[in-house]
């Protein structure tokens with residue numbers, strides 16, 4: 296191996312690539328557009344939903360309650376809700392999202408409060424619909440308070456202490472770092488994008504540098520030079536890797552810029568979630584990333600990019616034409632996307648077995664990393680195994696490049 | 706005549722491809738010939754005769770399945786890097802990098818041959834002068850005509866000033882004028898002492914250029930010698946007649 300020859304090939308391929316519009320697009324333009332777009336979509340969509348739920352209180356209707364005017368009146372002035380008379384087709388209206396929820400006050404409700412008779416307040420809603428859920432939350436809060444007040448009054452009437460009907464309290468408290476909450480939704484998406492872009496980044500140059508050179512007929516000439524096949528293939532590999540890593544770097548840059556420019560300080564603090572305290576739960580959908588974790592993500596993506604570059608180059612090497620190479624590489628996108636998607640699915644957690652599954656392991660680790668969690672043992676296993684796969688793929692690529700039945704397929 | 710050490714020597718060169726559809730293909734079968742220094746050896750054959758395969762073995766691109774070849778004093782199987790350093794190879798399907806300029810193309814191959822920048826600059830100037838490339842040297846190759854591309858290809862083949870030239874159908878696809886230019890240039894190379902092996906299916910080029918001719922057909926070298934020897938042996942003046950006779954007949958050597 297002669298480093299000089301490897302660098303000669305690398306420099307030539309770099310110059311060639313920088314003059315190629317398609318490489319430039321996949322290297323600079325795609326990350327520059329995709330990242331802000333994703334942030335914009337996720338950020339503003341979530342923000343809008345939360346904000347509009349607050350700005351425009353959900354419309355709810357009351358069924359019954361003719362003989363409970365006090366409760367009804369209290370409900371009507373309850374902030375955060377707009378109460379309208381129940382129309383006949385209220386069920387359809389809920390389904391049609393024109394009405395968010397309907398509360399049914401049973402007959403004789405107020406009387407039952409003083410008479411100690413059991414009663415049931417029923418809330419009809421649209422399961423899983425954000426605004427309907429919000430309305431249910433508000434209604435539930437109203438009636439819970441009413442129940443508490445009623446109970447307190449009853450206890451007082453009998454001269455019992457407030458703790459009589461409530462022997463103990465149950466409290467849940469989140470001890471995961473606040474970022475962790477975000478890491479499971481949006482945070483997990485960022486590294487996934489980086490992984491995807493590090494792969495899409497290799498496809499075009501890999502096709503161009505191997506199948507393309509074969510198809511155009513320049514490969515034979517290159518092979519007739521004194522440079523060894525090892526040096527040639529390494530030079531090409533380095534270029535593909537460069538394009539892939541540049542794509543990742545541009546994505547990170549573009550992400551940072553969109554964060555700063557967007558003025559949404561999503562990194563780390565989750566400040567937006569706090570501001571929107573009224574819908575704090577919705578805040579978990581907001582992006583929040585641990586910047587240090589992002590560094591860890593990049594470290595894990597490095598060997599993965601090597602793996603991608605080597606595999607794509609080898610596959611492209613087997614193809615006779617660029618079209619053929621595309622046909623081989625296109626399904627591979629799915630192979631990369633599937634574990635990545637499996638990784639962002641809730642419930643799939645990192646363990647020692649999954650730590651050995653290429654791509655999936657990095658995705659899962661990234662999910663932890665952006666949440667500020669560093670499972671060192673598994674990270675070492677993931678980094679190590681990815682390096683081994685990457686090394687094996689590169690060795691395979693070099694081996695195939697030395698094989699004339701592959702280089703001169705007819 | 707004093708016998709010189711041959712610059713190119715093929716001994717029982719054989720190449721068998723294992724093809725999925727056709728099974729075993731003997732693309733080159735027991736081919737032996739020699740080419741003295743400063744001579745042009747013509748390899749004449751129809752499509753699929755085995756010319757490219759033979760030349761690829763001489764250029765160490767593919768390994769012989771049998772036999773051996775010595776080029777510029779080195780065995781193709783034992784010292785491929787040394788052979789490649791001394792050979793300028795022009796493939797039939799040769800092409801150039803469209804996004805590089807002619808100068809960059811020549812420099813790239815100069816660097817791969819280990820030349821320093823000063824030497825590359827000097828060679829580029831010299832070759833551009835000889836081939837008449839001055840006005841398009843710094844233009845991108847994808848804007849070139851076929852003739853300009855072929856000149857660029859030849860320049861990059863010669864950048865390291867090789868002792869041996871292996872030219873696989875160098876006039877393929879060129880118009881008459883461009884082809885004549887190439888033929889003239891190859892003759893000039895011989896005048897400067899280069900050894901050339903030249904494959905073609907065009908009889909007139911062989912007649913104009915070659916000191917010795919090998920007629921290859923179905924992977925076998927069916928006839929070999931100087932043009933005069935071949936004419937005498939087959940009792941024909943016209944090379945085409947000789948070719949048809951040899952290729953049509955059975956194993957006439």
Ligand SMILES: Nc1ncnc2c1ncn2[C@@H]1O[C@H](COP(=O)(O)OP(=O)(O)OP(=O)(O)O)[C@@H](O)[C@H]1O
Pocket residue numbers: 703704705722723724730731732750751752753754755756757758759797
């Ligand atoms: N890599 C390969 N795998 C299988 N068969 C091959 C391969 N290369 C060449 N052949 C076969 O070997 C035979 C000789 O081919 P070759 O390319 O050497 O002929 P040629 O004389 O150069 O012909 P042409 O004038 O078409 O260039 C043909 O039958 C061809 O199909």
Ligand SMILES: [Mg+2]
Pocket residue numbers: 756757758797873
């Ligand atoms: Mg040929």
